[in-house]
Amino acid sequence: MSIYFFQLMLFSGCVQIFTFYAYLVYYSDVLTTTYFQDLQPEYDFIIVGSGTAGSVIAHRLATETNYTFIVLEAGSKGNALLEAPVFGPFFHGSVFDWQFETVPQKYACFAMKDKKCKLAQGKIMGGSSKMNNMIHIRGNISHYHDWFHGLHREEYIKKQFEFIENEILHLSNVQYDSELAEAILHAAKELNYETLDVSHSLGFKKTIVSQKNGKRWCISDNLNSQKVISNALVENIIFNGNTAKGVSFSQSGKKHKVYAKKGVILSAGTINSPKILQLSGIGPKNRLKSLGLPVIKNLPVGRNLQDHIGSGLDLVLFNKSVSITANDMVDLFHVFQYFWNGKGPWTTPGCEAIGMLSTKNLKTPDIQFMVLPVGLSSDRGSLLRSTVNIADDVWDKYFSKTFESYVTTIFPVILHPKSKGRVYINSTDPTLPPLINPKYLSHKEDRETLINGLKLVRQFVNSKAIKDIGGYINPNHFPGCDDFEIFTDSYLDCYIKHLTLTSYHPVGTCSMGLPDSKNTVVDTSFRVLGVKNLFVADASVLPTLPSGNINAAIAMMASVFFDTNIKPKRNIPLCYKRDYLNNYLLKTCFVM
Numbered sequence: 001m002s003i004y005f006f007q008l009m010l011f012s013g014c015v016q017i018f019t020f021y022a023y024l025v026y027y028s029d030v031l032t033t034t035y036f037q038d039l040q041p042e043y044d045f046i047i048v049g050s051g052t053a054g055s056v057i058a059h060r061l062a063t064e065t066n067y068t069f070i071v072l073e074a075g076s077k078g079n080a081l082l083e084a085p086v087f088g089p090f091f092h093g094s095v096f097d098w099q100f101e102t103v104p105q106k107y108a109c110f111a112m113k114d115k116k117c118k119l120a121q122g123k124i125m126g127g128s129s130k131m132n133n134m135i136h137i138r139g140n141i142s143h144y145h146d147w148f149h150g151l152h153r154e155e156y157i158k159k160q161f162e163f164i165e166n167e168i169l170h171l172s173n174v175q176y177d178s179e180l181a182e183a184i185l186h187a188a189k190e191l192n193y194e195t196l197d198v199s200h201s202l203g204f205k206k207t208i209v210s211q212k213n214g215k216r217w218c219i220s221d222n223l224n225s226q227k228v229i230s231n232a233l234v235e236n237i238i239f240n241g242n243t244a245k246g247v248s249f250s251q252s253g254k255k256h257k258v259y260a261k262k263g264v265i266l267s268a269g270t271i272n273s274p275k276i277l278q279l280s281g282i283g284p285k286n287r288l289k290s291l292g293l294p295v296i297k298n299l300p301v302g303r304n305l306q307d308h309i310g311s312g313l314d315l316v317l318f319n320k321s322v323s324i325t326a327n328d329m330v331d332l333f334h335v336f337q338y339f340w341n342g343k344g345p346w347t348t349p350g351c352e353a354i355g356m357l358s359t360k361n362l363k364t365p366d367i368q369f370m371v372l373p374v375g376l377s378s379d380r381g382s383l384l385r386s387t388v389n390i391a392d393d394v395w396d397k398y399f400s401k402t403f404e405s406y407v408t409t410i411f412p413v414i415l416h417p418k419s420k421g422r423v424y425i426n427s428t429d430p431t432l433p434p435l436i437n438p439k440y441l442s443h444k445e446d447r448e449t450l451i452n453g454l455k456l457v458r459q460f461v462n463s464k465a466i467k468d469i470g471g472y473i474n475p476n477h478f479p480g481c482d483d484f485e486i487f488t489d490s491y492l493d494c495y496i497k498h499l500t501l502t503s504y505h506p507v508g509t510c511s512m513g514l515p516d517s518k519n520t521v522v523d524t525s526f527r528v529l530g531v532k533n534l535f536v537a538d539a540s541v542l543p544t545l546p547s548g549n550i551n552a553a554i555a556m557m558a559s560v561f562f563d564t565n566i567k568p569k570r571n572i573p574l575c576y577k578r579d580y581l582n583n584y585l586l587k588t589c590f591v592m
């Protein structure tokens, strides 16, 4: 029996144990919520979704106002063990994932079963932040200024980030040193890249992560869990005329209604917020009518779907171990190290360094590199293969051929894609997922950018710093691209259409904008056009993608939402939560 088969058995065992434990946590929460919970018939505000955005709003409501509110969350509550960063990938396909997938793609995802890419999104208290890679990046602030069409100045947006970073999140460096990350930074220097600074122009740096003592830290960790009703699937919004009055939701097979005096805030994410709006009669009128739904407001809900797309899994091989490997995860010493002092491989965010690059020699980036210590084949097929939906023959002909090397990934991502897709309901059954057609790589310019991004990867691999530690490009032809000479433009065009990978950053389906623009669903105050007391504040309102991972930008937007609609009197709280002297001695905090 080969060592690889033994490893497959070992890793598969770990996946099974996690799955069993996840079910245990999930069902104990379902039992608790069925019999013990305190739900009032009416609140000032109802927040739908406890992810990044919903948690910022709930936290600020709780700490800065006397308003009553409730958060309705379709997923269950998690627990501390699930917070170990190493378990992030285990969430994919589990009971804590919505398990979305795209419709078959015309220009992308050819290496996946039925040409469908998976699009994991968190279904748990904390939403996608409970399964994300914890990478914290502000992105380029001038873009955010444009989203508000001049309503907020850059200085104000910068202050929002400072508030989130200092008061709501815990940020830290990655908790272990890897030879790979160091070598990438040396390679970057060799190729004349600067260290990436806060302005996020071009450059490289080690990853900053949202962790506290090596444990995952999410904004929802600030919340009083009593304020979150879990396992509550919001089905639609209750209207009186064109005023939102509350929501209907189902929980453990029972239907409930709950009302909001001041507003319903949708923070259900890029796929579910448009779904709830459409089920409630807000969306493209022809689609709603074809499903027999009454039209409350004809709006382009579901359009403008964008995502950060990349490629290059398992493209960079080494002839020795240069970072953590899947074996490190099952080493008992590392388990002990994590629980003892929050250090070591169990703290891995899965991305050790990031870089911002321009394929057009400009000063602003169009490609982000994420440097991953592993590849798809690192776990021998026990988990990652199915989370990406890789077709069996592709696994056999490509990924399983690299077991003898140490596999890593320099993942180039298109920062500002031109390809735009849609999210539409296809049924009035709220338990069914909507159709997701992101039209990945349908715009020629995106394909060119990604091809050039892969050429930059090769440039890095050919640097002295990477060569010195035994790095080389995977020499195997990708299945389906055998007719092309390796690394030519036509080969790379074929390669990216096959191995298309999301960074799980969908945005844009309830886009913010000026009222007469063709994609606008909410105005620059987050109000759904043409209806009262209904707001959307989450990733779906982002009209374009930021230059970097999106969690920080979403938190910033949610904080701006709060300032604009709930606490318009002042922009940033005068008294911060961790301003202990002021809070406990002087008590000068203003409370609404």
Ligand SMILES: Cc1cc2nc3c(=O)[nH]c(=O)nc-3n(C[C@H](O)[C@H](O)[C@H](O)COP(=O)(O)OP(=O)(O)OC[C@H]3O[C@@H](n4cnc5c(N)ncnc54)[C@H](O)[C@@H]3O)c2cc1C
Residues within 6 Å of the ligand: 048, 049, 050, 051, 052, 053, 054, 072, 073, 074, 075, 120, 121, 122, 123, 124, 125, 126, 127, 128, 129, 131, 132, 133, 134, 135, 136, 137, 232, 233, 234, 235, 267, 268, 269, 270, 272, 273, 276, 503, 504, 505, 506, 538, 539, 540, 549, 550, 551, 552, 554
């Ligand atoms: C695998 C993965 C890795 C990522 N890595 C990073 C990273 O390293 N850095 C980064 O910056 N970003 C990352 N992201 C992206 C980032 O985490 C998300 O974009 C962000 O969390 C989205 O916030 P949100 O509030 O819009 O939605 P979510 O956080 O997804 O929250 C939506 C919430 O609403 C709930 N909900 C949905 N429908 C209903 C309903 N009908 N009724 C009640 N509740 C409902 C959901 O269960 C969920 O809890 C990653 C995302 C994923 C999935």
